[in-house]
Amino acid sequence: MAGIWAVAELAGGRPTRLSLELATLARQLAQASGGTATVVAVGSGAAGAAKELAALGPRVIAVEAPTEGDRPAASVVAPRLAALAGEARPDVLLVSASPDGKDVAGFLSARLDLPVLVNAAGVRWADGGPVVQMSTFGGRLGTDSAFTHGRGIVLVRPGTVTAEPALAPGAVETADPAPSAELPPVRVVERVAQAGAAASIDDARVVVAGGRGVGGPEGFRIVEELAAAFGGAVGGTRAVVDAGWLPYSQQIGQTGKIIKPALYVATGISGAIQHKVGMQTSGTIVAINRDPDAPIVEFADLVVVGDLFEIVPRLTAAVRARRG
Amino acid sequence: MRIVVLVKAVPIVGNERLGDGFRVDRGSGLEPNGNDEYVLEAALKLTEAHGGEVTLLTMGPAAAADALRKGLAMGATRAVHVSDEALAGSCARATAEVLAAALRRLEYDLAFAGADTSDGQGGIVAAAIAARLGLPYLSYAAHIEPGADGATVRVHRLSPAGYDVLEAPMPALVMGTQVLGEPRYPSLRGIMQARGKETLTWSLADLGIDPARVGAAAATTRVLTAAPPPPRAGATIIRDAPDVAVERIVDFLAARSLV
Numbered sequence: 001m002a003g004i005w006a007v008a009e010l011a012g013g014r015p016t017r018l019s020l021e022l023a024t025l026a027r028q029l030a031q032a033s034g035g036t037a038t039v040v041a042v043g044s045g046a047a048g049a050a051k052e053l054a055a056l057g058p059r060v061i062a063v064e065a066p067t068e069g070d071r072p073a074a075s076v077v078a079p080r081l082a083a084l085a086g087e088a089r090p091d092v093l094l095v096s097a098s099p100d101g102k103d104v105a106g107f108l109s110a111r112l113d114l115p116v117l118v119n120a121a122g123v124r125w126a127d128g129g130p131v132v133q134m135s136t137f138g139g140r141l142g143t144d145s146a147f148t149h150g151r152g153i154v155l156v157r158p159g160t161v162t163a164e165p166a167l168a169p170g171a172v173e174t175a176d177p178a179p180s181a182e183l184p185p186v187r188v189v190e191r192v193a194q195a196g197a198a199a200s201i202d203d204a205r206v207v208v209a210g211g212r213g214v215g216g217p218e219g220f221r222i223v224e225e226l227a228a229a230f231g232g233a234v235g236g237t238r239a240v241v242d243a244g245w246l247p248y249s250q251q252i253g254q255t256g257k258i259i260k261p262a263l264y265v266a267t268g269i270s271g272a273i274q275h276k277v278g279m280q281t282s283g284t285i286v287a288i289n290r291d292p293d294a295p296i297v298e299f300a301d302l303v304v305v306g307d308l309f310e311i312v313p314r315l316t317a318a319v320r321a322r323r324g
Numbered sequence: 325m326r327i328v329v330l331v332k333a334v335p336i337v338g339n340e341r342l343g344d345g346f347r348v349d350r351g352s353g354l355e356p357n358g359n360d361e362y363v364l365e366a367a368l369k370l371t372e373a374h375g376g377e378v379t380l381l382t383m384g385p386a387a388a389a390d391a392l393r394k395g396l397a398m399g400a401t402r403a404v405h406v407s408d409e410a411l412a413g414s415c416a417r418a419t420a421e422v423l424a425a426a427l428r429r430l431e432y433d434l435a436f437a438g439a440d441t442s443d444g445q446g447g448i449v450a451a452a453i454a455a456r457l458g459l460p461y462l463s464y465a466a467h468i469e470p471g472a473d474g475a476t477v478r479v480h481r482l483s484p485a486g487y488d489v490l491e492a493p494m495p496a497l498v499m500g501t502q503v504l505g506e507p508r509y510p511s512l513r514g515i516m517q518a519r520g521k522e523t524l525t526w527s528l529a530d531l532g533i534d535p536a537r538v539g540a541a542a543a544t545t546r547v548l549t550a551a552p553p554p555p556r557a558g559a560t561i562i563r564d565a566p567d568v569a570v571e572r573i574v575d576f577l578a579a580r581s582l583v
Contacts, residue, residue, distance in 0.1 A: 011484070072481070072488070072490060074451075074463075075461075099463065099464050099482070102446075102447045102448050102451065102463075103451050103461070103463050105448050105451070106420075106447075106448035106449070106450065106451020106452040106454075106455065107451055107452070107454075107455045107461075109416070109417060109420070109448060109452050109455075110420060110451075110452040110453075110455035110456045111455055113417070115415060115416070115417055115544030115545050116416055116417075116446065116448055116545070117545055118416075118444070118445060118446040118447070118448065119445050119446070131548065135553065136340075136443075136445070137340040137341075137443075138337070138338065138340075139553065140340075140552060141342070141550055141551070141552060141553075142550070142551060142552070142553040143346070143547050143548075143549065143550045144547070144548045144549045144550075145545055145546065145547050145548060146545070146546060146548055147544060147545055147546075148543060148544055148545065148546055149544065152544065152545070155446075155448070183460075183461075184458055184459060184460040184461075184492070184493070184496075185460065185492060185493065186460045186461065186462055186490050186491070186492040186496075187490065187491045187492065188488050188489070188490060189478070189489040189490065189491050190488070190489040191483065191485070191486075191488050191489075192480075192485075192486045192487050192488070192489065193485040193486045194485065194486030194487070200484055206582070230583070238502075242506070248466070248482065248501065248502070248503045249482065249484065254337070254358070254442055255358060255359060255439070255440075255501070255502045262582060263577070263582045273337060273338050274337065283582075284577075284580055284582060285556075286573065286576075286577075287559075292561070292563075297559060297561075298559075299556055300556075300559045301556065301557070301559055301560065302559060302560050302562065302573065302576050303559045303560070303561045303562065304562045304569050304573060305561065305562065305563045306562075306563070306566060306569055307566075310566040311566050311569055311570060311573075314566055314567065314570040315570050315573055315574075318570050318571070318573075318574050319574070319583055322574065322578075322583055323583065
């Protein structure tokens, strides 16, 4: 019987949105395979987060561990997870395709000798194992991949499923595994919060992004206002991050983040392939651009040809009026 | 300070294609992976400021030599090219094993790797190498500096709120991002000098790795199907004056319950 594990990531003692999706995905894969679904939550506040995760159906194993102390979170999570997974030998480990998730997956793959399938945009069960769908080569190609010998780790992107509570919540248990191996010491000397850290683009339902066409940091104000009107987050292209108009954490694209909001509004973005990689799987793509021949026209759902400085403020007012 | 920079030779972005067995065609036209150039730049700056040397390390086909040549022209001291016909089609697990074995043969204070590669987009090989070698692993670096005592390294790791300052004893493996700073272009002088620099070529036998453990036949993952994604339905185009355009945008979004 297949054991499907989802590894929950915690932020401030609560599961991230992606973790709730992974718990839902684990439940669905367990149903499809006739197996069992388990969520493992390792970190500060795990016991509290467990209830929220259990509402999605799987059994939850909560491991209280200091992920907000003087060690990087992944180095606290990975050895404990390796101890649990080394013993229980789940068939599939679903891990967030986030910085911490990738660090954890790399460690687990080496220590447990497990293969990794990355960047899953969808996971289904077929022929006794997970089949992982991913988008590659800047979206020019979609692939389905599998493990050659059954078991392995899948790094899952946001938006593969919608988090849905189950009819019956799963059981919660706690564990305190001895870390599988002491990791060489990496110490967190300081955690620096930078002023103006904006809403995260990873989890936002709506992302309004700007490119070079926005003109400068002042131009970004109207982009920010539109994002705020939607209750969404602000993103940008590499060019605007390089120019210092936005922090790197807001960069969308090949060397930035790959996101999948329900709505993506591109303002003054031509749609170069490096940017397209980061947003093309968004639910609905609206492009506001002066150039009707910009590459983004080819993969947008709605193209508004015009001056963004005239359109965006009016759109902000209209959205505000509608949302109250 | 001796720094080894892991470099992946990837197809030029936009030109990637699949070859035999759904494997990325890396037969020709390769360049250093973009994120690897950022860490190479950081390595060059560190050795320029504090002394030392930079060794490039790659695993790849013959065509990967082009990417190494660019790195040497940027200023690296020497290159190590792990190349063996048996490596074609290796999965991430085998890649980590081979690069870890190559690092065991090198002397270094720091090993650098770039965040995700443009062709594979995995971002896990560096962490797996660190775990195999028991090295401290400092990822998503936005800034790298030597510690005051000369025996440690300090890294700013990007976090959702800003960054965390991490410190670890050397040797250590650092995975870096584009925030480290724009890589330099090779100068004409650099290109000329690169011709005289040393490139070592190591085979699997040199590394003591059984060819049966690597390559396509030993791959732990496989691509089942590959096809262009279904095209998005053609876009609705609005060319009206701003007020009318905005009304139409709102109607469009409302019809999809997005506003």
